[in-house]
Amino acid sequence: MGDFFQTGFDQLTWGNVIMLVIGLAFIWLAIKKRWEPYELLPIGVGILLANLPGTGILLQPQQVAGDAMGSAGLLGTFIEYGLLRYTILPQLIFLGLGAMTDFGPLIANPKLFLLGAAAQVGIVVAFLGALALGHFGLADFGINEAAAIGIIGGADGPTTIYLTSQLAPELMGITAVAAYSYMAMVAFIQPPIIRMLTTKKERETYMQSQLREVSHRERILFPIVCILLVILLVPKSAPLVGMFMFGNLMRESGVVERLSKSAANSLINIVTIILMLCIGASMPGDEIMKPETLMVLGLGLVAFACGTAGGVLLGKVMKWISKEPFNPIIGAAGVSAVPMAARVAQHVGQKENPRNFLLMHAMGPNVAGVIGSAVVAGALLGYLS
Amino acid sequence: MGDFFQTGFDQLTWGNVIMLVIGLAFIWLAIKKRWEPYELLPIGVGILLANLPGTGILLQPQQVAGDAMGSAGLLGTFIEYGLLRYTILPQLIFLGLGAMTDFGPLIANPKLFLLGAAAQVGIVVAFLGALALGHFGLADFGINEAAAIGIIGGADGPTTIYLTSQLAPELMGITAVAAYSYMAMVAFIQPPIIRMLTTKKERETYMQSQLREVSHRERILFPIVCILLVILLVPKSAPLVGMFMFGNLMRESGVVERLSKSAANSLINIVTIILMLCIGASMPGDEIMKPETLMVLGLGLVAFACGTAGGVLLGKVMKWISKEPFNPIIGAAGVSAVPMAARVAQHVGQKENPRNFLLMHAMGPNVAGVIGSAVVAGALLGYLS
Amino acid sequence: MGDFFQTGFDQLTWGNVIMLVIGLAFIWLAIKKRWEPYELLPIGVGILLANLPGTGILLQPQQVAGDAMGSAGLLGTFIEYGLLRYTILPQLIFLGLGAMTDFGPLIANPKLFLLGAAAQVGIVVAFLGALALGHFGLADFGINEAAAIGIIGGADGPTTIYLTSQLAPELMGITAVAAYSYMAMVAFIQPPIIRMLTTKKERETYMQSQLREVSHRERILFPIVCILLVILLVPKSAPLVGMFMFGNLMRESGVVERLSKSAANSLINIVTIILMLCIGASMPGDEIMKPETLMVLGLGLVAFACGTAGGVLLGKVMKWISKEPFNPIIGAAGVSAVPMAARVAQHVGQKENPRNFLLMHAMGPNVAGVIGSAVVAGALLGYLS
Amino acid sequence: METAAINWAEAWKVSGMGFGLVFMVLAILAVAVWLIGVALRRFDGTNTEAVEESKEEESPPKAEA
Amino acid sequence: METAAINWAEAWKVSGMGFGLVFMVLAILAVAVWLIGVALRRFDGTNTEAVEESKEEESPPKAEA
Amino acid sequence: METAAINWAEAWKVSGMGFGLVFMVLAILAVAVWLIGVALRRFDGTNTEAVEESKEEESPPKAEA
C-alpha cells in the first residue's frame, strides 16, 4: 500500500517534462495552426497521458496477465490489441479512407499512376540513409528500422503506422508523428523543392482545365482491379490495399450507402480517436529522448524532400514526352499527403499562372501515391518479416 | 527471408481461381442485380481477400500465439474473436435488427405466429435430408453439420451464422452465403411453390385492408413478454432472442431514442461490414471445392422450398378454419427472409387480384418466422452442444 | 446431451424470480417514469437476461478457455474484457461525457469548485459507515468494498463502475444501480435536506442572472490544465479525468468536430448499450439476495444525503463570506448527478423566489462534482490497489 | 465432419420435438400477446378494432380507383 | 468480501486525507482557472464581465413578467 | 534496435527491387485502368472524352474572368 499523497511529481523525469511540452506544442499546432488537427490533437493528448507518471494507463494486458488484481490500462490495451498484435486500427482507418476517396482523376488519366510511383523514391533514399547512419556508427538502425523510417516518406499515416508496428514497434510513435507532422508541413517543404527543380516556364504550363467524365462502371471496376492485381503481385499489401479498395468499392457501388457512410464517419472517427491517442502514448519521454529520434525526424524530412523531387523529375520527363501541355508541378503530389500535397501543387501553379487550375490533375498522383506506398510497405513486409 | 518478387501467382490454386470468380459474381449480383447488397457485396470482397494467396489476412490469433514476430490478420482476428470464440458479431446484428423491426402486424393478429412456426418445417426436412445423404454414403455430415445445414431454411442470416459457428464452424461461410443468396432469390423460389399448392381462388382471396391499431403499451410489452417466455422455454435462444427483443424494446419504449438509433445505424452498419467480410473470408477455395458444398446448397434450397410449402399449407388450414377471408399466400412469408418474402406474397397476391394488399398481413408471419428460427436454433444448440 | 425440453423453469431460483421482478420494475421506471432511461432500461434488460437460467450468456472467456466446444457468452465476454480486465467501457463513456459537457459556468466562477469538493463528504461518510457495519458484525465489508460503496455518493455512474470493477468486482452491479437509481431520485432525496439545512431567506437569495462570458481560449485551456494538474496530483485518476478532459478538449477546440460528435453520439451510445447491459447482468439473483445488498443501498442513500448536506453547508459558509448575493441551494448540485441535481437546485430556488434562476449557477458545482469524485476515486485506487 | 452411423431414432426425435417445440412456443406467444391485447383494450376502454374496421370499408374502393 | 478486523486508524486516515485531497486539488484548479481567466482578459484587454453585468440588469424584469 | 553489420548488397537489392516493383505494379494498374476505360467506352458507344473537351474549351475563359 502506497502513501496517500503519492503524486506524480517525484517520478517525473526530464524526458517526461520535455515530452509534456512537445505534447502541448502539438495541441497548440492542431488548434491554432490547424495542422492536421484530427491527428495531432489526440496525439498531443496521448503524449500528455503517457508522460504523466504513475497513471497505469499504459499497462499492457500481457504485463498484468499473471496478476489477479491488476487491470490493464485503456491505452495499453488498445496499443497491444489494436496495434501490435492484431493491427486492427490502421486497417480500419484505411477502410474509412477508401470510402472517402475519389479516384476519378486517376481513372481519367491513368498515366498519372507513374508519378505516384516515382515519389516513392523518398522511401528508398531514407531507407538507405538510415542504414548509412548505422554504417558510420551514428545509430544502430537495423534493416527493419530502416524500412520503418523510410516509409515516413510514403506520407500516409496508416501505412506508416502499420509497417512500423510490424517491423519496428519501438519506433511506432515517432515515425507516425513524423509522417503526420511533415504532411501538415508540405506547404513549407515542397514549394522550394518544386521551384529548384523546374523552370518558371515549366511551372506556368497551362493544363486543360477539365478531366474527362469517368463512368460509374469504371469507378466500380477500379477498386476491384486494384484488389486483384495489387494483391496478386504484392500479397502482403492486402491489409492496406484490400481495406482501402473495399472501402472505395462500397462508396462507388452506390448500393450500400449506409455501410459506406458509417465507414467514412462513425467508424473512422472512433478509430481515429483511439489510434491517435495510442500513437501519442507510444512516446514516453525516456524512450524518445535519444539522438536516434532526431535522426528519424531528419531522415523523414529527407524522405519527403526526395519523394517530392522524384515526382517532379518524372513530371519533367512526362512533360517532355507528352503531346499535350503537361505541368511537372503535379508530380510533387505523388508523395500522397492527401489532399495537402495536391493543394500545394494548385497554389504553386496558380502563383505562376493565374489561369492554372492544377488541383484536379494533382489529385491523380496524390491518390496514386497512397497505393504506391502501400505497395512498397507490402513488399518490405513480405521480404523482411 | 523470402524472395522480393514472391507474388501470389504461383500459390494460386484452381480452387482459389474458381472462388475469385464466385466472389466477383457476388459483387456483380450485389451491384447490378441489387441482390442483398448489404451482405453480398462485403461477402464477395471477403471471398476475394481469402482467395488471394500469401496475404496473411486470415491468420488467427491462436495460430500466431507463440510467435513473437507474428501478428494476426484483420479477418483472422475478427473470425476468431467475433465469430468462433465469442460470437459477438451476429448477436450485435440481431440487436440492430430488433431496433429496426416493427412487430405491429404480428401484435394486431397474433394467430399469424403459427405461420411463422409452420415454415420452420424446412429446417427439419433439410436436417433429415443431410443425415440421409450421410446414410447413403454421399456425404459425411454428422448431426451437428445437419443442424447447421437445416438452419439455412430459417432464412435469417445472423441465426444461420450463429448456429453454424457453434455447431459446425467449418461450414460457416457456405451456410451463411446459402442463406443470404436464397433470401435474395425468394422472388424466384417461392411463387411457383405458392401456385402449385393453392388454387387461383385461394390466391384471389381479399383480406381486409387494414389491421387494427396497436397501442404503444402493447408494443412495449411484446418484446418483454418474448424475452421472458421464449428464454424460459428455450434458454439457449437467449443470445438471439434476447438481443433481438432488447433492440426492439429500445425502439418501442421511445425513451432511449439515441440508443436505438445508434443500434439501428452506426452499430449494425459497422458490424455488418466486419461480419460479412468474415463470412466471405470463411470460404477459401480448397475447403469449398468439395461435393459437400453443392449438397449444402441443394439442401438449403430444399429447406427454403419446404419452408414455403409449410407456411402455405398451414395457411390453407387457417383459411378453412377462419371466419374472416384469409389468403393462404401470406403463409409463405413465414420463412422470414424479411422483408423480401412478405413482398413476394404482396406481388403474387396482387397479380391474382389487383384489390389485394397483402404486405401488412404478410409482415406478421414474416417477423414471426425470425422468432421461430431463433427458437429452433436455441433448441438445437441446447440439445447438441 | 441434454433433454430436448430442458426449459429454464426448473432451474429458476427464488432469487431469480425476485430479480426478474426488479428488472421489470427498472424497465417500468425507465419507460413510465423516465428515470434515467438511458441507463435503467438496458440495466433492466440485463437483469432479466442474467436471471433467466441456462442461457450461457454470462459465461466468461476465462471460464471456457480450456474447453474446445465452449464459446463465451456475449455479456460474459463484455464483462470480462470491457469491465474487469481492461475497464475500457467506463472510460469510453467518460470520453463521450467530456465531449458533451459545458464547463463554462465553472470557468466563469471557479470558486464553485469548492462546492464540488464539499459534496464528496458523502463518499467519506458512507465509507466509514460501511466499515462500521463490519465493526458491529452486521456485514463483512473490507476496506475495498467500503470504498466501492462510498463512491456511490459520487453520484457519477462511470466513476462508480470503474472504481467498483477495480476494487470490489462482486459489488459491481449493485453499486452502479444504486448510483443511477439515486441519481434518478435526486428530486426526492435533495429538497428535504436542502430545506432542513437552510432558512427560507437563504433559499430566496437572488443571484445575478447571468454569468460572465467565457472566452474560447479559457474553454480550451481548462481541460488541458485539468489533465496536467489533476493527473500530476492524483495519478490514478487519469483513466477517468484524462478521458473526460480529452473529450472536452475535442469539443472546445472546435477543430475536430467529426471526432467530438462521434464521441458524443455513436461511440457513447454503443458503449452505453453494452455497458448498461453488463451492469444489469452483474446482478444474478443468488448473489444479490443478501442482507449486504440492502446495506449497500442504505449506505448509498446516506452518501447522497450527506453529499447534499456537505454541499449546502459549504454553500452557507460561502454565502456568509461572499460579498455578492449567494444562494446556498446550489451547493447541493455539487454531488454531480449531472444535470438532475442542478435542476433540483433550480426548482427549489424558483419555488421560494420566482425571480430566481439558479440553473446556470448550479451547473458549476455540478460539473465540479464530477471532477471531485474522479479525484477521490483516483486517490482511493492509488492507496488501495 | 466425422463420418458416423446415423442414429435415426435420435434424428427423428430431434426433428419432431424441434418442430413441435417451435409450434408450442409460438402458440404460447400468440395466446400471451392476444391476452395482453384484450386486457389492455378492456382496461383502457378503447376498442380500436371497431374503429379500424369502419375505416377499412371506405378505403378499398379508393385503392381500386 | 473477506472479514477483517477494521483498522480504524487507517480508515480515518483514508477518509480525512481523501477528503482533504479533493479539497486541495479542486482549490488548486479553482485558483489556476481563475488566474488563467484574469491573465487572458488582461492580455486581450477585454472585460467581458462588465458587459455581462450590464446585460443582466435588464433581463430579470423580463423573466418576471 | 540491435547493431548489425549492414549488408549493403541486400540493402541495394531491397531498394532497387522495391522501387522497381512499385513502378511495375502501378504501371500495370495504369495500363489495366486505361484498357478498361477504352473498352467500356467502345462497348457503350459513348465518347465522353470528346464531350468533355468541347466543354473544356468554353470554361477556361470564364475561370479567368
Ligand code: NA
Ligand atoms: Na504515399
Ligand code: NA
Ligand atoms: Na426464420
Ligand code: NA
Ligand atoms: Na460526483
